[in-house]
Amino acid sequence: MxxxxxxxxxxxxxxxxxxxxxxxxxxxxxxxxxxxxxxxxxxxxxxxxxxxxxxxxxxxxxxxxxxxxxxxxxxxxxxxxxxxxxxxxxxxxxxxxxxxxxxxxxxxxxxxxxxxxxxxxxxxxxxxxxxxxxxxxxxxxxxxxxxxxxxxxxxxxxxxxxxxxxxxxxxxxxxxxxxxxxxxxxxxxxxxxxxxxxxxxxxxxxxxxxxxxxxxxIVKRTYWEKATLLHAEHYRDPNKKIKPRLFRHYYDIVMLDQNGLTKDAVEDVGLLADVVKNKSIYFEDKKAKYDEAVIGSLRLSPNEAFIEQLRQDHKDMAVMFFGDAPDFDEIMQKTKAIEGKINNARQS
Structure with missing residues (x-):
């Protein structure tokens, strides 16, 4: 240095x-x-x-x-x-x-x-x-x-x-x-x-x-940290604005999925439970519904009430991406698909 x-x-x-x-x-x-x-x-x-x-x-x-x-x-x-x-x-x-x-x-x-x-x-x-x-x-x-x-x-x-x-x-x-x-x-x-x-x-x-x-x-814990953050955002009070740069978490979970982390993460649901327990104690928020942040009911996709705010957030942070910013709708579609992949994991 x-x-x-x-x-x-x-x-x-x-x-x-x-x-x-x-x-x-x-x-x-x-x-x-x-x-x-x-x-x-x-x-x-x-x-x-x-x-x-x-x-x-x-x-x-x-x-x-x-x-x-x-x-x-x-x-x-x-x-x-x-x-x-x-x-x-x-x-x-x-x-x-x-x-x-x-x-x-x-x-x-x-x-x-x-x-x-x-x-x-x-x-x-x-x-x-x-x-x-x-x-x-x-x-x-x-x-x-x-x-x-x-x-x-x-x-x-x-x-x-x-x-x-x-x-x-x-x-x-x-x-x-x-x-x-x-x-x-x-x-x-x-x-x-x-x-x-x-x-x-x-x-x-x-x-x-x-x-x-x-x-x-380790990246697997970060995966579950991101996933549970998005779960809490799904249940955010519709009268409250989203935080700036929230879109990055949806992008990150998609990129982690593309690197095989969803498969690795669902094989370690104990780590998910540990993350949920930690957040329930130290980041207590009844609206977050952490009790539902489990395989079968985890929510990654955003609440429709915040889509336009999130779309604007995506535009605002475009400068932070290397090359062209990822397509907003594509990231949302992939996030929804990852949500399904996680929640269907117990059936496989």
Missing amino acids: KELLELSKAERTQYFIEAIARSEKIKNPIVIEKDFWVCWTLDQIFKSESAPYVIFKGGTSLSKCYEMIDRFSEDIDLTLAKEYIGITEDIDPANATGRNQRDKRSAQFNMLYEDKIYNVIHPLLLKGFKQELSDNFNESEWSLAPEKDGRGNLYLKFIYPSALERVTEGYIQSNVKLEFGARGDINPFEEKIITPYVKNILTDVFDSTMATAVNSL
């Missing part, structure tokens, strides 16, 4: 531009640059003291670790081990004996989680970032700071030292969001090696030192 940091701003720009010229899929230099900083950030995380307690997951892991999706997922989703933030059996919401106790423990859970981010994770990463960047960049060129989104979710925002014109609006911006969580499960996971697109494309320029090892949630 360091060899690119040691280049001048003009040299880095030149390589990002050359990479898109050589790439068959990626034609946006901002994607090439941002992907480098995503990989660099992951390298910092998994070389830090917190590494044994962190798992990489989500869309970015599907892209970087498993190469199963052809879209850019710019945020880094990470799960912290519950014991790392101080959750023991006697204060875990999973062991609560009633609703009041669960609510109290959930509030304590949130407090411990935020304390870990503010007072441990952020200072730890900030120190490492400064050590790695100080030789080549002024501190005015970058920042790493905690922020909260509109729903009050805490994350770290890394504004990296861009060699290109900085983008501050739209779906692909010149910053990396580190979205931590501790309510999800960290198992099962495996070690994977990731490399930046710029290295993969310019193989004659950069060497293997750009590779970094990460601990990633």
